[in-house]
Amino acid sequence: MTDSASAKRWWVELFESRDGGGYNPGHWSARNSLGRRPALLVIDVVRSFTGDEGQSLEEAVAAFPTACGPSAWDAIPRIKQVIDLATAEDWPVVYTTALPGGASLYGGTVKSELSGLGSPMDLPGAQDIPDAIKPPENALVFAKPKASAFFDTALVSYLIRRGVDSLVVTGATTSGCVRATVVDGHSHGYPTFVVEDACFDRSRLSHGVNLFEMNAKYADVVTASELIERVQR
Template identity: 40%
Template sequence: MSDSAADNYAGVYGNRIGFGKRPALVLIDFVEAYFDRDCDLYADVEEALASALRIVEEAREQGILVVYTKVEYHPSGINGGRFFEKALPLRHLVEGSPMGAWASGLEPAAGELVVSKQYPSAFFGTSLASTLTAAGIDSVILTGLTTSGCVRASCVDACSHGFIPIVVADACGDRHDGPHEANLFDMNAKYADVVSEAEIIDYLKSL
């Protein structure tokens, strides 16, 4: 077995599915908690947001469905279950908290979809899969926070629901480069095609 992950996976994992014909863009949890330095959830993810905003602009230009997700809990946390118990910083995301507001520069437009969730995946416990299926969507372009958490969970569930997952590396962020890079590597190996912002912009323009 090679010491290099790329060599070890070569020829086994890493096949590319390619882009779908009718995509939706999903922006996962770009909320103020990750941008406020006084919040436990703060991460250095401004560049990921900037990338996502550029992608949103192109998606709107091409008439692509744009979906936003945010985590939001009852003030008691009762609807967060074990996730709320385990991940203590989630207390910042109860209903009405300013930490749950959209990050600066991000604002859903009329006709765009907002999904409220209580668990990592954008699909678990929500109507997102049935909504996308009914709209004839065959693929999801995933951006958001954090790469190792809600982005990964959404990626795996997108694959499990039969959508082609496309993860935009530049538009995803995490608390540390280690989990970020490791999860991008693993998603690309097994579940999704991980692409750059430039690749996804070119694809959207082609539509």
């Protein structure tokens, strides 16, 4: 993504006010190299975060308190595009889900569990990946105990064994598990790419603010079509 393209993003426009004064084009002018061996991470695209296709956000949340509703189903076709790209290019593909019972073993993933709302890890559908993005053969699928795919998991060992030198991140939620994974991926030294239209959140504002901040600090934010074009070049 070029600087001029970055300036046109709708989530950049969120900061075109006094609040954006602390940021300048230098924050996102440095661009990562995709590397020779990327890995695709599909973070927590499970029924408890998506709800059922065709539901409104209100209907999805009534059935699944953590659901994102239509924004999830808008993103799923783009997630499938990126999975197909990764499969065609023979990239390692990793899916994460919630770890059942993880809160009782390791503590909660979010502070709302302290108020008796229960753990997102134990909700119905927290391990159910939609058929539309069924893991391809040889994909790694594992349950994680916290927001980040890196925290107390064997992900780094897997990436090293597979010779991975950069990360492409998709999934849910942009402000939660995606951002936590991106920060940890960057902290482990991996050039990291977030596919904006292959991630989702229940709030468009939260989705946009977190895309902006990840792009400024930890990752390159690209669209699925931009990623495909970069690989084809």
